Amino acid sequence: MKIEEEIKQSVFKSEYQKAYINVVYTSGYLQQAQSTLFKPFGVTLPQYNILRILRGQYPKPATISLLIERMLDKTSNASRIVDKLEAKGLVTRKQCPSDRRTVDVLITEKGLQLLEQMDSLEGGKGTGITNLSEDEAAQLNLLLDKIRNK
Amino acid sequence: MKIEEEIKQSVFKSEYQKAYINVVYTSGYLQQAQSTLFKPFGVTLPQYNILRILRGQYPKPATISLLIERMLDKTSNASRIVDKLEAKGLVTRKQCPSDRRTVDVLITEKGLQLLEQMDSLEGGKGTGITNLSEDEAAQLNLLLDKIRNK
DNA sequence: TACAAATATATGTACATACATTTAATGTAC
């Protein structure tokens, strides 16, 4: 559906303003879809993202700083999301001996197994961007990268 | 900057997965920029969005349902955002006489003046999508609309 | 009319975000 219909606003100041709203709206749309998909697994989207980063590091641990650096939303609070994951037994946290300010966060076997289950879900229909051709997806990536050119 | 560099992940499962992450990341990037811009005015982004909808209706009031329908994030809680705006004197809320279940929310003079100030900000550099040509913005809109084709 | 279903809004709770502050450990200048 066109963005005009989605938010029932027919007039935009410019194609730019429309694009801004469209990016934000589509992001919400995609995240909500994925969040619904993940619900049965008992992890939220931010928690899932942290788990994926940790799997990328595995079997090395990651510090909180590294998690922040790689998170999609850099201003979010990694400490507290790791709290939740730790409470569920999906990660462990222990003080790093060489620099006692930092914390080694490591995904557990249980965490790895959970991700594997969730992968099978993603493997099928994927990320929600199923209506585009590969070329269109690539084109979209170019345009989005260009937006962030500082 | 390319999304690969932004989140320091060099490998994606597909152009689709990359596009998903890119949409979400870029949305956060744009919103954070706008939020920073708006900070001095003492309203958050969701609050600003509600104010804009109310101005669109002015001098007619809007119900909470109408606000939800037009909000970018439809699952958010309009009632509580209106609470905050009311506390700041930017909107008024009163029970509608013809249907006492509904509430008439109306932007105040103070709210209109605030928006006008903020417009001047937006009017200049605009929405953050300043690196695209008009054609590219239009192309982006097409691709994003297509993603949401159910 | 009575009464169940639908609608509009508000509220409770868990989680996350945004941003400032705190605490502890490390690095560096003198």
Added chain:
DNA sequence: GTACATTAAATGTATGTACATATATTTGTA
């Protein structure tokens, strides 16, 4: 080596999101 700045992580607080539930009102229907 003490003093001060820097860094890493945690914590406090206000706001917002997601979702379930509650409350009041209206609508539809037997």
